[in-house]
Amino acid sequence: MNSPQAKIDIDSYEAGFLLGLYECMVQIREFEEGVKFLFLEGTMPGTIHQCQGQEACAVGVCTALEPTDWITSTFRGHGHALAKGLSVDEMLFELFGAATGCAGGKGGSMHMVNMDKGMIPSIAIVAGGVPVAAGMALAFKMQQTGQVAACFFGDGAIAEGAFHEGVNMAAIWDVPVVFICENNQYGASTHVSKVMRAATIAERLSSYGIDGRRIDGNDVIAVYEAARRAVDDCRAGRGPAFLELMTYRRTGHSRRDACHYQPKPEREQWLENDPIVRLGQALIEAGHATTEELDAVRKHILTSFDDAVERAKAQPQPTLADLTTHVLA
Amino acid sequence: MLYKFKMPDLSTTGDEVDVKQWLVNVGDRITRGQAILEIETDKAVMEVESPVEGVLREWVAQPDTTVGVGTIIAHIETAGR
Ligand SMILES: Cc1ncc(C[n+]2csc(CCOP(=O)(O)OP(=O)(O)O)c2C)c(N)n1
Ligand SMILES: [Mg+2]
Numbered sequence: 001m002n003s004p005q006a007k008i009d010i011d012s013y014e015a016g017f018l019l020g021l022y023e024c025m026v027q028i029r030e031f032e033e034g035v036k037f038l039f040l041e042g043t044m045p046g047t048i049h050q051c052q053g054q055e056a057c058a059v060g061v062c063t064a065l066e067p068t069d070w071i072t073s074t075f076r077g078h079g080h081a082l083a084k085g086l087s088v089d090e091m092l093f094e095l096f097g098a099a100t101g102c103a104g105g106k107g108g109s110m111h112m113v114n115m116d117k118g119m120i121p122s123i124a125i126v127a128g129g130v131p132v133a134a135g136m137a138l139a140f141k142m143q144q145t146g147q148v149a150a151c152f153f154g155d156g157a158i159a160e161g162a163f164h165e166g167v168n169m170a171a172i173w174d175v176p177v178v179f180i181c182e183n184n185q186y187g188a189s190t191h192v193s194k195v196m197r198a199a200t201i202a203e204r205l206s207s208y209g210i211d212g213r214r215i216d217g218n219d220v221i222a223v224y225e226a227a228r229r230a231v232d233d234c235r236a237g238r239g240p241a242f243l244e245l246m247t248y249r250r251t252g253h254s255r256r257d258a259c260h261y262q263p264k265p266e267r268e269q270w271l272e273n274d275p276i277v278r279l280g281q282a283l284i285e286a287g288h289a290t291t292e293e294l295d296a297v298r299k300h301i302l303t304s305f306d307d308a309v310e311r312a313k314a315q316p317q318p319t320l321a322d323l324t325t326h327v328l329a
Numbered sequence: 330m331l332y333k334f335k336m337p338d339l340s341t342t343g344d345e346v347d348v349k350q351w352l353v354n355v356g357d358r359i360t361r362g363q364a365i366l367e368i369e370t371d372k373a374v375m376e377v378e379s380p381v382e383g384v385l386r387e388w389v390a391q392p393d394t395t396v397g398v399g400t401i402i403a404h405i406e407t408a409g410r
Contacts, residue, residue: 037361040337040380042399256339258375 008219008282015288019297021063021220022283025055025276026298028079031088032251034305035078035095035109039255043313044095048109051079053218053250056275057182058083060223061150061243064231065118069148070136072129073112073122080152081112084119088308098315104326105318126187127157130166130179137175137239148234149177150227156187158204159195167240171208176234178227179205179242182217184249189261205242217245218275248273332381334403336396339377340370344398348390349374357385359405366390366402383407 010018032052038044051058054076062071062083073080081091086102094101095109103111103121113121120136123129133151140147157163158181170177181201185192198204202212215226223245230241248270252259283289340346349367353359364376365385383405390402 033362036378037380040378042335042337045338256341256370256372258370258373260373 006216006219008221008278010221010279010282010286010288013221015283015286018279018283018288021059021224022276022279022289022294023297023301024059024063024083025220025279027088027301028055028058028082029276030298030301030305031078031082031091034302034309035092036251036255038309043309046108047254047256048095049074049076049254050251051076053270053274054182054184054247055079056220056223056279057180057217057245057247058152060220060245061152061178061180061227063224064227065148065150067118069150069231070118070120070133071150071152072120072133072136073152074126074129074154075110075122075124076154077110077112077122077152080122081114081119084114085117086112086114086119088305089311090114092308092312093315096312096315097317098312099318099322100315104322106322106326125162127153127160127163127166129153130157130160130163131169132166133177133179134166134170134173134175134240137170137177137234138173141173141175146235147176148231148239149175150180150231151177152180152182154187155181155183155185155192155201156190156195157181158201167205167208167210170240171210174237174239176237176239177241178230178234179210179212179240180227181242181244182247183214183244184247186249186253186262188253189257191261200244202242202244205244210240210242212242212244214244214246217247218273218278220275220279247275330407331386332383332405332407333401334379334381334405336368336390336398336400336402337377338398339368339375340398341372343371345395346370346398347395348392348402350392351388352376353385355385355387359383359385377402379405381405381407 032050058079090102097105099105110124111121133149137149205212347369353365361382365379366377387404
């Protein structure tokens with residue numbers, strides 16, 4: 001892995017593409033920050049698991065996917081959803097419990113979904129997405145659809161039974177699934193070193209015959225390029241693939257976690273390693289954007305978020321009749 | 330505009346938290362996201378961030394008291410909103 005503050009190599013890409021990555025990362029950051037303040041104001045009930053600082057993982061991976069590819073996500077799924085093309089409105093409405101939300105107001109923060117955009121409802125059970133993604137990819141292979149499944153999970157998932165069973169199934173079936181571990185180094189208050197004796201998660205995957213690499217998860221270009229290779233391999237019938245994205249959970253596990261178990265120097269070092277700042281600096285140095293232009297991107301996103309909040313507050317809530325819809329049994 | 334900051338729902342199980350100490354003084358300018366109050370929940374000591382930018386006009390919550398979630402804890406003068 002590159003050292004945390006390593007320069008992002010953007011030379012191969014056009015300004016428009018890079019600015020798109022930047023805008024999507026800022027969108028995720030400001031969505032999360034906005035939601036955090038709504039919670040602090042008391043406007044939004046419930047708890048939330050947020051992904052500030054991990055934006056490059058979601059954006060790098062989802063940019064490498066086609067709109068027809070599918071993702072599975074977790075309780076920390078707002079970034080994955082935005083990167084897969086869900087709108088701020090449908091997500092925010094869902095967070096407000098509105099009938100117009102992406103899950104009809106019945107799912108909330110931990111169940112972001114849009115079946116037309118390739119996102120099944122995110123799964124709050126740790127490692128729950130792994131066997132599901134293996135199954136989806138098996139269907140793609142059997143039906144020869146050419147689609148790929150991308151499965152996001154955290155470092156906390158790698159000691160779950162479902163993880164090992166799902167990964168092994170995918171491996172023996174040679175299915176087109178990319179497993180993506182966002183190694184943010186903590187599963188709730190537990191450091192990853194306490195749940196794994198091996199040095200990297202990547203080497204554990206190789207024991208299943210799946211090639212995996214450890215990548216600087218705060219370098220959006222490195223993530224994108226690795227994901228591109230993995231997705232191409234899968235589409236060419238050489239799946240599954242694995243990516244270990246090194247990043248950091250800079251918020252508490254959920255809103256009510258004071259996060260005192262993260263050592264201060266470690267936190268500070270990672271706060272300086274900001275995926276958005278790093279891409280921004282590269283864009284400015286390359287002459288693709290000025291500081292003012294990047295500020296304007298952020299301001300525009302902030303204004304549209306505030307507008308979306310006003311719309312969200314005015315959305316209809318589910319009614320009693322909705323109680324029996326979308327129920328299978 | 331005077332913004333009445335209510336105690337956020339930071340407790341894990343209960344609906345009350347202990348106020349430990351103020352981290353800013355009346356008259357101080359505070360930014361959005363700045364830690365302004367230290368509290369203790371059923372689980373941990375933690376800092377409360379301000380959801381707005383402005384000037385702190387009054388501390389309603391007093392140190393070494395217990396307040397319910399949703400109680401007004403501070404008055405903050407904001408520019409707009
Ligand atoms: C099977 C299962 N066990 C426990 C939990 C409670 N839980 C929710 S998130 C979490 C930690 C997950 O850590 P990680 O996979 O590293 O993801 P991160 O929170 O870092 O994004 C735990 C233990 C759960 N949701 N599911
Ligand atoms: Mg983790």
